[in-house]
Amino acid sequence: MKKSIFQEFDGYNDIAQEVQISRKYGAILGVDGDSVDSEISRLHPARISLRVSEIIDETSSTKTLRLVSEDGYLPPFLAGQYIALFIELRGIRTSRPYSISSPPNQTGYYDITIRRLEGGLVSNYLLDEVKTGDRLESSGPAGNFYYNPLFHDKTMVCLAGGSGITPFMSMIREVAECGLDRSVHLLYGNKNLNDAIFHDELQAISSRFENITYLPVIENPLEGYKGRTGFITADFIRETIGHLSDKTFYLCGPQGMYEFCLPELEKLGIAKRKIRKEVYGAPVNIWDYPGWPKEIKADQVFTVSMDGGVTMEARAGEPLVLALEKEGILIPSLCRSGECSMCRVKIISGKVFQPSGVPVRKSDRKYGYVHSCVSYPLENLEIVI
Numbered sequence: 042m043k044k045s046i047f048q049e050f051d052g053y054n055d056i057a058q059e060v061q062i063s064r065k066y067g068a069i070l071g072v073d074g075d076s077v078d079s080e081i082s083r084l085h086p087a088r089i090s091l092r093v094s095e096i097i098d099e100t101s102s103t104k105t106l107r108l109v110s111e112d113g114y115l116p117p118f119l120a121g122q123y124i125a126l127f128i129e130l131r132g133i134r135t136s137r138p139y140s141i142s143s144p145p146n147q148t149g150y151y152d153i154t155i156r157r158l159e160g161g162l163v164s165n166y167l168l169d170e171v172k173t174g175d176r177l178e179s180s181g182p183a184g185n186f187y188y189n190p191l192f193h194d195k196t197m198v199c200l201a202g203g204s205g206i207t208p209f210m211s212m213i214r215e216v217a218e219c220g221l222d223r224s225v226h227l228l229y230g231n232k233n234l235n236d237a238i239f240h241d242e243l244q245a246i247s248s249r250f251e252n253i254t255y256l257p258v259i260e261n262p263l264e265g266y267k268g269r270t271g272f273i274t275a276d277f278i279r280e281t282i283g284h285l286s287d288k289t290f291y292l293c294g295p296q297g298m299y300e301f302c303l304p305e306l307e308k309l310g311i312a313k314r315k316i317r318k319e320v321y322g323a324p325v326n327i328w329d330y331p332g333w334p335k336e337i338k339a340d341q342v343f344t345v346s347m348d349g350g351v352t353m354e355a356r357a358g359e360p361l362v363l364a365l366e367k368e369g370i371l372i373p374s375l376c377r378s379g380e381c382s383m384c385r386v387k388i389i390s391g392k393v394f395q396p397s398g399v400p401v402r403k404s405d406r407k408y409g410y411v412h413s414c415v416s417y418p419l420e421n422l423e424i425v426i
């Protein structure tokens with residue numbers, strides 16, 4: 042009889058014998074499920090209990106919360122990933138993602154850096170009410186915004202805006218502290234120089250490490266400011282980084298930054314596969330987003346009925362997930378930006394607005410599932426959670 046190719050592999054006979062014995066005596070084949078499960082939940086815990094060990098003032102509107110683990114263990118992460126903080130606030134249980142700004146080689150704590158947001162429910166609570174010693178709960182590290190040596194170029198061009206600096210700070214600190222064989226060009230846009238988070242540290246790192254360059258770009262500089270002003274334009278990118286090949290581009294910042302910088306990268310002919318974008322929360326003022334139906338006002342209220350018979354109200358200008366949370370209906374969520382698909386709900390009837398570019402699976406689209414963190418009611422809805 043012809044030998045199967047598998048029979049050529051080392052250990053084939055041992056496994057074949059084990060299979061035969063297991064078949065005869067009905068033993069359970071395979072690896073020890075319990076040990077695999079416990080290793081997975083150690084590396085990817087659903088929840089981490091954290092304590093605020095220190096609060097560091099960064100700028101007038103920004104602080105870093107240094108978070109240590111209650112049980113002394115923090116799962117590893119890749120520079121650029123985030124954790125979602127689960128918060129109960131004024132009777133609403135909700136969550137928000139925050140990029141980790143400390144480097145992954147620092148295993149004793151996670152730093153998250155928070156900027157004040159006008160009307161920001163969670164960010165303002167974290168800035169104004171949380172104190173050293175307070176307890177917080179988070180997800181394990183998550184997200185796909187990191188350097189992958191298999192697919193990405195060793196030269197990273199990082200375009201940051203405002204608090205979008207945080208994942209880059211983790212990457213840059215790791216490159217500097219671990220002496221990694223990688224180059225980073227950071228172009229960092231802010232309205233004023235005083236708003237540039239980590240400015241002094243970035244200047245110190247770039248003057249010390251040849252492979253790291255830092256260029257602040259200031260929109261409204263004070264008189265006499267000598268650095269680069271305006272926006273991160275195609276011309277500026279070209280003159281800063283030289284030739285464009287063998288470089289991967291990373292973007293993280295507020296919505297307006299993507300709207301401005303992506304066309305600039307297009308002008309430079311950068312292929313889409315060379316551009317990596319960090320999710321950055323649901324769009325603010327969704328009613329100003331391209332494609333929003335002008336006849337629908339942000340404060341228009343629709344009814345949402347659920348499979349369990351519950352009916353509630355939801356505002357057009359508010360993500361469906363938040364409306365559900367306000368009613369005490371919790372659905373899993375991590376990124377709150379339409380990317381992780383944890384918050385899917387099925388729309389049985391009615392219409393929602395979803396900003397362009399949300400990566401909804403083809404099968405989800407076909408069967409009516411939406412990501413509720415970036416879905417906004419445009420009509421009365423009937424949904425299944």
Ligand code: FES
Nearest residue numbers: 375377381382414
């Ligand atoms: S929470 Fe990640 S897609 Fe909605």
